[in-house]
């Protein structure tokens with residue numbers, strides 16, 4: 001294949017820029033098949049990495065399986081030290097890791113720095129959880145028996161992640177897995193593999209044993225690599241973050257070996273503003289919630305429901321805030337918001353926008369393509385009085401479209417909010433604590449955020465219900481998905497002495 005020239009990013013530590021897979025402590029360069037990593041803002045090639053065949057994935061699974069036999073017996077304190085070292089190394093290399101995220105994902109540099117801190121926080125959190133895998137002792141009905149439980153690592157974990165948080169979506173899984181004694185085989189999205197490779201370099205420096213932390217790479221071969229992870233009896237757990245459709249594929253493929261699974265899938269978050277809400281706060285938080293990652297996060301507000309008495313003031317104030325955005329290349333210090341990941345994302349925003357307008361939505365901020373900046377730049381759109389029949393009420397836009405729907409009663413808006421097959425996050429703005437409790441308990445989601453638009457934190461159990469998936473990441477609950485609870489009974493004890 002003709003190999004076009006490209007310039008590698010300028011980093012303080014050039015070693016963080018890797019173009020090889022990482023298996024068993026070795027960097028594996030490609031031989032004849034590669035895929036290119038492109039800066040979505042400039043369209044420039046920034047890296048060329050190997051398109052790995054199934055045989056390499058099978059090798060990665062074998063080495064992770066072999067490494068697990070010793071890694072599972074390492075001291076929890078040892079694992080804790082490796083995790084904390086990796087946390088410190090990520091923060092020491094914050095600027096470089098953020099630059100890599102911006103170049104491969106397109107998000108603004110400040111947002112990328114926030115992701116690195118967020119990603120690293122999972123290593124810190126699980127460095128503290130590693131030595132605290134507690135069991136229980138139980139007094140059985142049989143007086144001559146004693147029962148206790150222990151938590152044991154499930155085994156080799158396959159980790160498949162999306163492009164929107166190239167670093168954090170890996171660490172929230174890998175940190176918990178490594179903390180409890182599992183080994184990991186990570187498959188990043190082909191659009192954003194460089195953050196995973198930089199993390200592998202730092203994991204090696206942190207002291208993680210060979211075979212415990214592995215990164216495999218694929219673009220065209222992704223379905224085959226995914227199937228290999230799902231069908232291998234040596235892989236005991238698959239954890240996936242991405243679209244619901246792919247999650248369903250992986251679940252089917254994992255059924256032959258009854259894998260332990262955890263899925264963080266699609267969202268369709270309602271953002272509800274009651275008439276007694278602090279309007280300025282609600283607007284401010286709607287902006288950060290809706291336009292974090294330019295709308296490309298699974299917990300972004302996808303549908304804003306604002307009480308009919310304040311919807312017009314809310315929409316105008318929101319537009320005034322969004323007009324202050326500066327879209328541009330993420331490395332430009334003037335940029336507040338970057339670009340979307342690819343042209344498919346823009347097509348979807350356009351489709352949702354035109355559908356809502358054709359059904360009577362009012363255009364508050366036209367937004368649209370920004371060809372002078374590049375094919376993946378799209379100015380935010382705000383629509384108001386969107387009808388409930390609009391596609392955007394049902395489908396996740398995953399882009400810079402902000403549809404505002406009107407409502408009158410609590411019962412009505414909870415009905416709208418729950419009328420979706422998704423159930424990840426929801427937002428409620430009100431000064432009335434009864435409203436916050438009542439609505440939070442009525443919403444069919446895994447997470448509810450009250451009076452704040454960004455709630456993500458390594459200390460909370462993150463995850464959804466319905467077709468947004470199952471399992472939780474972060475918090476003390478995050479280890480449950482990477483361990484098995486074993487019950488031990490000691491029988492035939494003497495009645496007494």
Ligand SMILES: NC(=O)c1ccc[n+]([C@@H]2O[C@H](COP(=O)([O-])OP(=O)(O)OC[C@H]3O[C@@H](n4cnc5c(N)ncnc54)[C@H](O)[C@@H]3O)[C@@H](O)[C@H]2O)c1
Nearest residue numbers: 161162163188189222223226242243246264265266267298
């Ligand atoms: N719940 C969450 O925490 C969360 C976080 C981020 C993204 N998401 C969801 O992900 C979607 C957008 O991300 P995306 O477009 O990257 O999702 P995607 O499902 O297309 O891709 C996610 C990952 O799966 C891989 N993949 C794709 N097809 C596969 C297959 N057949 N077998 C194995 N792996 C396969 C991709 O290469 C990528 O690494 C949105 O729906 C968003 O809501 C959810």
Ligand SMILES: O=CCCC(=O)O
Nearest residue numbers: 164296297298299456
């Ligand atoms: O979109 C993926 C997850 C977002 C978050 O963890 O806040």
